[in-house]
Amino acid sequence: MDNATIANVFDELAELLEFKGENPFRIRAYTQGAKAIRDLDESVADIVADPNRKLSDLAGIGKTLAEKTETLLQTGSLPQLEKLREEVPEVLIQMARVPGLGAKKAAKLQKELDIDSLADLRAACESGSVAKIKGFGEKTAQAILDGLSIAEQAAERIRWAEGDALAQSIGRHMESCPAIETMQWAGSYRRGRETIGDLDLLAVASDRDAAMDHLEAYGDRSQTIARGDTKISIRVGKAFQVDMRCVDANQFGAALQYFTGSQAHNVHTRRIAKDKGLKINEYGVFRVEDETQIAGATEEDVYAAIGLPWIAPELREDRNEFKLAAAGELPELITQDDIRGDLHMHTTATDGQNTIREMADAAIARGLKYIAITDHSKRVTMAMGLDADRLRDQWAMIDEIRPEYEGKLVILKGIECDILESGGMDLPDDVLAEADWVLASVHYGQRQPREKITERILGAIENEHVDCIAHPTGRLINRRPPYDVDMDAVMKAAAAGGTLMELNANPARLDLNDVHLAAAKKLGIPIVISTDAHTLDGLDVMQYGIKQARRGGLTKADVANTKTFKQFAKLL
Template identity: 40%
Template sequence: MTSPIPGKRTRAGAHPEESGAPAPFLPPGSLHRFPNARHAGPRHRRHGPPRLDDVTRSNEEVEALLREYADLLLITGGDAFKARAYEKAARAIAGYPRDVSRLDAKGLREIPGVGKSIADKVVEYLRTGSVPAVEEARAAIPAGVRQLTAIPALGPKKAMMLYEELHIASIDELSDAIHDHKLRDLKGFGPKTEENILHGIALMQAAGDRFPLNVAMSVADDVVAELCRVAGCEACEYAGSLRRMKETVGDIDILVAADESAPFMEAFAHLPYTAEVIARGEKKTSIRTTKGLQVDLRVLPLDSWGAGLQYFTGSKAHNIRVRAIAMRHGLKLSEYGLFDAKSGRKIASRSEEDVYARLGMDWIPPTLREDRGEIEAALNGRLPRLVAESDLRGDLHTHTNLTDGLEPLEEMIEAAGRRGYAYYAVTDHAPKLYMQQMTDEKILAQRARIRDLDRARGRGGMRLLHGVELNIDVEGDVDWPDDFLEDFDLCVASVHTQFGQSREEMTRRLLRACENPNVNIIGHPTTRLIGKRPGIDADLDAVFAACARTGTALEINAHPDRLDLSDENILRAREHGARFAVDSDAHSTLDVAALRYGVGTAQRGWLTPDDVINTWPLTRLRRFLRKDGHG
């Protein structure tokens, strides 16, 4: 571990090497809002650039409708091409930066992938709240069958087959049928399929009522913004697992510091997205939002702010250890402060830093508070200076509409430029993912265009890198031969298909990719989709060791559905000496802001800026990409 590195904030758009000082550590969710305090600035501001979640609720509703209709088409045996068209339109609308409810049919047709029929349905839905074609498809399929399609490893056609052949219309009925071996006589249902379905059911049940990190963050940011506008707000912040940047969130804890609680409880209960007031009191009110998330609001006196924030941030295991240390010092720690156990005199409470300092510890970043060694490190002054979003100099995994991205090259570059990057890589898919329809001619034409744009930007501008996302096939080979790959600035290689190989086969597959001299980054290394698809079965320690040995970085894919590698795997890979790349895997200009979630995951894995290759100056990054000295 290294000691925390003091530093000052660099000027807007500057990278630390340009200002001569490292960027400060600003953990996600750690920015206290003190609207009435000295030097407070605005009442509410977001961390960094516009967030991924700045998509209107109309866009989200339309996306959900189109995705549902695509599933319904597949369940009923409809045209697969038509279903894919609706899926593509759903993605395009989800990534569209404007509110689609403000567009007419003509405006909607300007969105890539939205044709006349889809545009007409969207207009009808926004005008009336329903679409007859969707309602008819819903009526034709039992609700239980639609529920089955949510199980990882069970597609729409198999779900409908189970209903038609065995009258299975619920997850419980499916689980019972598998245990009774009733599926094995059906075409396409063998022992391995049964095993995969049971694993998928367990994955769904484990997720329970938990929500993706970005969904919870969107709600929390909105709630904090609203409550900061209430007169008398001294401070407002979200706490709990969200502040610790866990990959899924069960509920949201919001804290307010104020003299009077009533105005905040009233405002909270009447937020526009409040669907239900679960409980309402003087110190705590709980609501359920229209998205189904429970949000708890607590109002504390300003003097107890630090102790309350520490207490409600958790984790439970972390807090138990901290309270035990307090007891050994003859102290008592609660959400109201740190007190002398005998006299009851308050010793510290106003800031988290004071509470930790009085216990002999450095302030512990929220993302580390999981009782995984952070308390010992804080007691000994050995906490790392964690990587922050402001440390990132570029993004090394992004897509354009040349393959499955939503927006053209120039718009993606412009979005990256607004983030003040020093470099930016475009890595569209290679031809082995046949649905992307990549060719040698297309990729070379893109390279020529990127080189022209890079020259036009000049030496002082953001440098453009031409890369590619390769597919790692079942043997560990990638799309193009070495002589073709040598001319890319970097190559990301990822597993996209055939996830069911044996542990030995999958390990060999990944090791061969790591050893390829032209592969620089293993993209979304375990391929998991949180709550939807488990990670591949491979000897990850062998893969991590190979990455360290060959100078191949492991990606921390920042997409909220992936967050791959996970924090636990980052900790394991770091022990092997591996390096990492925190990438957005952006498929639209909105997606570039997902990096906040990747950084939070990197922090939970105890990573410093030196561990993350896209915090490095371009000259050092290029040395690493040559794989001849590992940077």
Template identity: 45%
Template sequence: MARANDEAAALLRELADLLSITGGDAFKIRAYEKAARSLQGHPEDVADLPPSRLRQIPSVGEAIAKKVEDYLATGTIRQVEELRTRIPAGVRALTEIPGLGPKKALALYEEIGVSSVDELAEAIGRGRLRGLKGFGPKTEENIRHGIELLRQAGERSLVDVAADLADEIVAVLSEVPGVERCAFAGSLRRMRETIGDVDVLAATNDPRPVMEAFTALPFVTEVIAGGDKKTSVRTSRGLQVDLRVVPPEAWGAALQYFTGSQAHNVRTREIAVRAGLRLSEYGIFDVESGALIASETEEEVYARLGLPWIHPTLREDAGEIQAALAGELPRLVTVDDLRGDLHSHTDLTDGTATLEEMVRAAIGRGLEYYAVTDHAPNLVMQRMTSEKMLAQRERIRALNARTPELEILHGTELNIDGDGNVDWDAEFLAGFDVCVASVHSQFRQDKDAMTRRFVRACENPYVHVIGHPTTRSLGRRGPVDADWDEVFRAAARTGTAMEIDCFPDRLDLPADLVRRARRLGVRFSIDTDAHSLRDHRNIRFGVGVAQRGWLTPDDVINTWPLDRLRAFFAAKAERV
């Protein structure tokens, strides 16, 4: 079953969308959106909370709490049901297209009768949008691009959705009597950004009990195919899950085979063939005698091929085989290497937890330092002022005195405007421990303008990290257009780190750009950009991107001791 917090949040977001379509009050719409974020990030299950505790959740006031109670009692929110009857389902479907707002979706339905994504794509192809008020060539191109993004997302899910489901399945199946090992494999083990199907592997000599436990899981909605070796199911989480059961002695070979990627496996099989061997999911066999040579662990399988064990995140046929043969595989950064987090938000702006709560979460992660970087004033909807920021600085100083186990850094997330300028003057910026600077608007600037914008931000002596650089939102918004090599050269020259933002719908920089930036001498920061307590757990996804980008601990500035980090920031101010 989905978590009650997530279902309630989804209904509140739908309510906000429906009100947007009908021209509802903008203040209420923002309130529902903020409450949805707060509910989704709240660590406690709202189904277990009394009404008085519901009202203590940030951004959940009396009226919204009653809507949550409505959901807990009936499984829905009455206002959502009422609005659904007034707004055609086709209009709601159109609002899923990135870049197509609710008012334009309603206009398309009323003007030309379009009520599905496919119908809209056909209408664009036939030129039916031309001449409609508010739908010029640029708008038409943006809608076409939005449809492409939506279709690319297709049946794939974000990595956190797949990981949560896989973790739950592995935990349950690991307790089944006779199961010796259980783990997820496939693209999830390789930490891809989006996941098609989840692959789970179990090792046991008696497959029947584990298959029965698998199909009896409460979120399984359909058994697609069943057997002793493989069972496939559909789930209420929107993902298909394939469970494969192998004998314990074949675990290593099966894990290597089903982790993939297909291209990586082709390379390993080629090595086996040249050595007179046959590699399959059951092991490495001698071709002439048929004798089993290795199968129990991945390390044994790779060793028999003359290779060291290759980390799953590198298995993409992107040079890892050659690096392994040459003894040049990197020692990849891990979650345990991280000493700090340089980007997070509190309820002073758009976070849903207090300063003290976020600090406790950072302590719980075992961090040595933690930066609070609430939004700056140019992101107007967050209503930040210099006075509020200075007051927060004093709170952080007082809190630092009470938390000797953690150094709290006072920072901010600045806004990079269309010309590359940021909030506040140099004197005010000099008072921060760390400044993250991000693009939050004007995403459609041309390539040259966007490149200049980033370069100028890098050249600011008080900008230490460029946050979520491409600004993409997976399945919703594509990356901005920039000459990334030029941006990375500027970052390397000025000593400006590029962020890997851990939010599952961002994972930005992407792994391919991480590798390009690393080759040009860029340093990186892996940050949660946490807006809630639950967001802290996203750190593993950002680390997965860093690993796919071949990063070592030394490439990542928040693995460094704090004195080295401060020296790095100070050196930039002197260099620029």
């Protein structure tokens, strides 16, 4: 059982305990324990297995959570969770997820009106019985009905790249508003999270009403949820929420810091301030004793006021950034300009849409110095994967065109070789031995049991010709879960065997994720950020991989394809 699964159990426990009206501190302990485990850059199972270490040494994990973790690892389940699931009606949890309803209102409705389903809830709102309950009214009943419609639209978090497209569209619209002097996107979008739940825009406006009117005039707006003096929330398209907050210029830094989050990061920031006799809110940093503002115009000021250097948004998750900042050891995060090579792309030989020359020219246009052509191997029949003969033909072609690119671009003879369902590589060793660059990846048998998949990937790492494991977990964001693989074992083997690991920059993959990247960095595994391009435009997804790498705390030195080709070749 991996860290994420254990963390999910604790999160669910916290949620269920909340509905039971448990001690809030007990609930928080489970939530914090879940976060501690989810963000950990090593395996909980390893810590348990190590006689010299104790789980309860981790911050946020005490005796009880340590015991429960061990039970989970040993038995795969937790009796307490099963019991709570029976005790808390499923409908209560569904109700509390309806926008506008929270735990308290949901519990009250469920108790007083004997609601068994969301359909019951809708009927109760429509019949007027909700409005008659103390603390409720006509407007609340209507808000619940609206919320039910929103919930039915399944407003799931969207991928970062989709959020980016929407932010740019709204941004262009807002730029035409004369009342807006400065604006900046904040929230999880600015932090570069792989999915975005809503968009948060911060603005300095000469006329706040005009700015809010302008946002409401955005073509795809479907609803205004709330509008006050400083804040407006609208829905765009089916159900996606966009918030705008207006502040004064001398508050901008504090507001940006607040609005960027994460919540956990903000709580930590404000706690540090509190200890220093200061108070941070979205309007500035204030001395508690006399309410004097001492910072707020820029984020740098805000952090400086509590004795810290500016922290990059991608790191603001309350993982270890405060410790690093205090020690002056924040990583200098990788940027797109650092990238010199792209080591995963396809051509017309398989399922790509462009030729080797076209891909090479496009790579040069993007400032790259080296690329690897890595078409699929024969097992990927749908993509007309290459057998040994066709692959050697392709390599002969590369030999032929290389002189044209002399001094401009190095083109590596590569292959994305499948790791077969039965284990072993899809092409014989003597063929792989001729390649400059071998990616190994799983495309079939993704539902095999953990032991089997892990064994397959470990087998690939042990193959001396394999240079790198591509999209190591196979997940597709919002569409397909990662395959069940013991990533800790895979990483340890990769570290020991000198095998590289890919961060696939395709916005639907972003595989490895941020926590895995941090773990890989800790183990000293070189990461390769690759586009997996199937078209010329496909080379442009590098930016998404860079964001993800930054969230993992990676620097230029942690990423192999930032090296000059000469340096890179030494890794092979």
